[in-house]
Amino acid sequence: MNTDTLQTFLLLAELKNYTHTANQLFVAQSTVSNRIQELEAELGKPLFVRSRKQLRLTEQGERFLAYARRILELTQSAAEELNSMSHYRFSLRIGSTNTIYDCHLSRRLVDYSLSHPETRLNIVIGHSHALIQMLQDHTLDMAFSYVPYAKKGIECSLFATDELLLVTAPQNREYGQGILRRELTGIPYLYCDFPFQEVGSYIRDLFPAGHAFPLEIDRSANLLPFLCGGKGYSFLPASIVRDSIDRGMLLPIPLLDFSIPPVSCYLLTCGVAGSDSLLAALREG
Template sequence: MDIDDLRIVTAVAKHGSMNRAAAQLNMVQSSVTARIRLLEEELGVPLFVRHSRGVRLSDAGERLLSFSDRIHTLFDEAVAAVKEDGVPKGALRIGSTEPTVSLRLPPVLAEYARKYPAVALTITLGNTSELIEQVIDQTLDGAFVAGPVQRPGLIEEPVYREDVVLVSQASTRSIDVLRNSGDVRALVLDQGCSYRDLLTEILETYGIKNQVLPLASFDAIRSCVESGVGVTLLPKELLAGAWKSASVAIHELAGRTGQVETVFIRRAESTHFSALNAFAVLSRASSNFTR
C-alpha cells in the first residue's frame, strides 16, 4: 500500500463510484477497480461493499479512510518542510472567534499581507470548541480562541485580554433591575461559544436566574438585546465599534470577572514553518496581554 492507493480509496469513497472516481483521478475505470482489488487482497479485507448504485465503504474501509486523511495531511506537511527555506510562503490557515477578528486582527492581517505576499492566508471563523478541534485535526494551522486551553499536543500563547461587559436593553438601568426581573435569557452564539459558561456564571454570581438562548449570529444577538429578549456578554471595545449605534445599556463587571483571555494555539510539531512563525510574531507584537 502506498500514498497513491490511499488517494484512490479516498476518491472512490467520496464519489461512491469507481467510474466517477476514475474521472476525478484522470484514470480509466478498470485501473481504479484493479488497484482497489489488489489493495483488498494485500490487506485481506474488503474495503468497499458493492451494490446496484455503486460502492460504499465497509467498516474496514472506514477505518482506513480515517488514517488516510491524516496521512495525506502529514505528507503535505513533509513536502512543505522539505521546501522550507526560511521565507514565508504557501498556504496558511488561521481560525478565530468573531470578536477577535472584529477587534484585533484587521491590522495584523493587513501587515502580514504587506510583508509576506507569497503566503496565501485564509481566515476561518468559528467558536472556541470548533477551532480547537480543527487545529488538532490539522484543518487549521493555528487559531485564536478563549483560553486557557491546556490540550496535549498544542502550544498556546496568551495574546489578548478583553474587558467584557454585560449588555442589556437600554431601559434596563442596572444589574439590580435584572436581578428582580425573574428569569433572564442569556444570549449566546451556540453550544461551543466561549462566553456561554462565563455569562451564565456571571449571572448566577449576581443572583440572576437565567436560561440560555443560543442564536445564529452577532446580528441576531444584537437585535434580541435591543428588543429586550435577553442579555449578552461582549468585549467592551466591540461596543465602541461594531455595536456603537446599538440602543443598549452597558453594565460593568467587577475585577477579573470582567476579563476574558484570548490565546493563539498551534500544534507543537508545526512550530518550524516560516509562514506560521511569522504570523505568530506579528500577533505577539499586537498583543495587549500583561500578566
C-alpha cells in the same frame, strides 16, 4: 498508497456512491473500484461494506478515515513548503478558531502581511482539537486555541482574555438599566454554541433544557447583522462588539445578579524560522 487513491477513498466515504464519486473525479467508475480495491489490498483490511442498497465504511474504514486526511494534509503541506522556498524567505502556517480569528487576528494578520511581503502566510480556520492535531503533525507552525495544550515540542501561552457582553440594538431598551438571571428566558435570545471551555456550558445552563431560541448560529460574528437589525439579545466577546457599541449600533445590558466568566485563548507554537516577528506583531496589536 498515492494521493489519487486517498482522495478517491475520502470522496467515496463522503458520497457513499461509486457513480457520483467517479463523476466528481472525472474518471470511470471502474477506476474508482480499482483504486479502492488496491487500497484495501495494501492495508489488508476491508474499508467498505457493500450491498445492493447501501455503501458504508467498515470499522477499519472509519479508523483509516482520519489517517487518510492527515496523510493528504501532510503531503500538501510538504509540497507547498518546498514550492514556497524559491519565492519567499519565510513560510508560516497559522491555525485559528473562527472566533479568535474574528476577535484578535484578522486585522493584525492583514497589517503583518502588508508589511512583510517576504513571508508567505497559510491560514487555516478550524476547531481547537483539529488545530492541535495539525500542530502535532507539523502541518501548522502555530495555533490559536481555546484549549490549553502543552507537550514536548509545543509551547503553550496565554494569548488573550476576553469579556462576554450581553448586547442588543439601541431600540431594545426594556433592560437598559440591567437584567436579572431569571429574566433571560423571557427575552429573544440569539444562541451561539461557543467553544469556550466551560463558558459555553455556563451560558447554555442559563436557560432551561429544551429552550426554543428564535435563532441559533455556529459562528458568533454572524450574529452581528441580526443584533444590529434589532432581532434580539446575545452574549458576544467584547472584542467583536466594542466597535458596534462605540458607534451606537449596539447597546450593552448590565448583568444585575450574575456574571459570565471571562474567555481565555491560547497560543500554541512550534519553533520555526521567521515566526518571532509575527508573534511580536500579533501580541503588540
